[in-house]
Amino acid sequence: xxxxxxxxxxxxxxxxxxxxxxxxxxxxxxxxxxxxxxxxxxxxxxxxxxxxxxxxxxxxxxxxxxxxxxxxxxxxxxxxxxxxxxxxxxxxxxxxxxxxxxxxxxxxxxxxxxxxxxxxxxxxxxxxxxxxxxxxxxxxxxxxxxxxxxxxxxxxxxxxxxxxxxxxxxxxxxxxxxxxxxxxxxxxxxxxxxxxxxxxxxxxxxxxxxxxxxxxxxxxxxxxxxxxxxxxxxxxxxxxxxxxxxxxxxxxxxxxxxxxxxxxxxxxxxxxxxxxxxxxxxxxxxxxxxxxxxxxxxxxxxxxxxxxxxxxxxxxxxxxxxxxxxxxxxxxxxxxxxx
Ligand code: DAH
Numbered sequence: 001x002x003x004x005x006x007x008x009x010x011x012x013x014x015x016x017x018x019x020x021x022x023x024x025x026x027x028x029x030x031x032x033x034x035x036x037x038x039x040x041x042x043x044x045x046x047x048x049x050x051x052x053x054x055x056x057x058x059x060x061x062x063x064x065x066x067x068x069x070x071x072x073x074x075x076x077x078x079x080x081x082x083x084x085x086x087x088x089x090x091x092x093x094x095x096x097x098x099x100x101x102x103x104x105x106x107x108x109x110x111x112x113x114x115x116x117x118x119x120x121x122x123x124x125x126x127x128x129x130x131x132x133x134x135x136x137x138x139x140x141x142x143x144x145x146x147x148x149x150x151x152x153x154x155x156x157x158x159x160x161x162x163x164x165x166x167x168x169x170x171x172x173x174x175x176x177x178x179x180x181x182x183x184x185x186x187x188x189x190x191x192x193x194x195x196x197x198x199x200x201x202x203x204x205x206x207x208x209x210x211x212x213x214x215x216x217x218x219x220x221x222x223x224x225x226x227x228x229x230x231x232x233x234x235x236x237x238x239x240x241x242x243x244x245x246x247x248x249x250x251x252x253x254x255x256x257x258x259x260x261x262x263x264x265x266x267x268x269x270x271x272x273x274x275x276x277x278x279x280x281x282x283x284x285x286x287x288x289x290x291x292x293x294x295x296x297x298x299x300x301x302x303x304x305x306x307x308x309x310x311x312x313x314x315x316x317x318x319x320x321x322x323x324x325x326x327x328x329x330x331x332x333x334x335x336x337x338x339x
Pocket of ligand 1: 167270
């Protein structure tokens with residue numbers, strides 16, 4: 001007899017169902033008026049006296065187990081109903097949520113802008129489709145000037161006076177037309193050149209232009225500003241300004257930073273010299289100031305321009321400029337931890 005009850009307890013424990021009718025049938029079978037438990041309680045008087053206590057314990061266990069099982073299974077059904085209507089099925093595994101990240105060009109651009117904004121530079125932008133005046137002539141690069149060949153240009157077919165800007169120096173012109181000194185501004189943006197695409201150069205890339213105009217601005221101010229920038233950006237505190245030529249600045253210089261020669265990569269990227277060229281700069285040519293009606297006898301200033309891709313390639317050791325534009329997620333995902 002006792003064994004039979006134990007067997008029934010096992011049956012109750014093993015019972016599983018999500019079907020309302022099945023659960024009801026189970027309830028009637030065990031707990032109904034003519035159910036197993038009623039029979040067992042009726043059997044009680046036939047059990048030998050010394051076994052009654054144990055028998056009583058077991059049928060109570062069976063009764064509780066059957067009741068709990070019915071309540072539990074009904075609850076599961078009720079809960080599932082609630083979840084489905086309100087939140088969908090909450091028992092399903094969660095979808096993995098992919099976090100996005102910024103493009104390395106944006107990361108570096110933001111960093112450059114942030115460094116200059118800490119010393120009072122504003123951010124300005126100009127159009128990518130530009131006219132000849134703002135991109136060339138106004139910047140002291142008249143038609144037929146040989147320096148125009150330094151930048152192969154995409155002209156618009158319908159209007160040859162219009163072009164895709166070859167540098168962000170065009171934004172200097174626009175900014176000075178609409179603002180009076182003192183001027184401190186950086187202008188990030190996309191530029192275009194009709195060049196063959198290779199690992200080192202692309203026909204579309206990005207620059208940041210800087211402009212500072214005020215009374216008594218000197219070349220020393222330029223050098224100190226750039227030194228501050230290279231310290232913040234690269235953590236390098238040695239720079240040199242090499243004489244160079246740009247039509248819109250006089251004197252002009254190319255800025256090199258001392259990168260060091262600690263690793264094999266350092267040797268490779270600096271061609272064994274330890275020095276790296278990172279931008280062009282100079283004192284704004286008085287002709288340029290005249291072109292925007294700023295009096296060059298009263299004001300002077302400096303300007304500089306740098307390529308964002310080049311800096312990103314240095315910082316993250318990216319070997320091929322084309323990687324920036326392919327949008328291969330395996331490349332882009334590497335910048336997830338960078339802010
Ligand atoms: N516009 C130049 C280029 O694209 C970079 C540059 C050089 C900008 C000197 C400047 C500057 O403002 O002063 O190569």
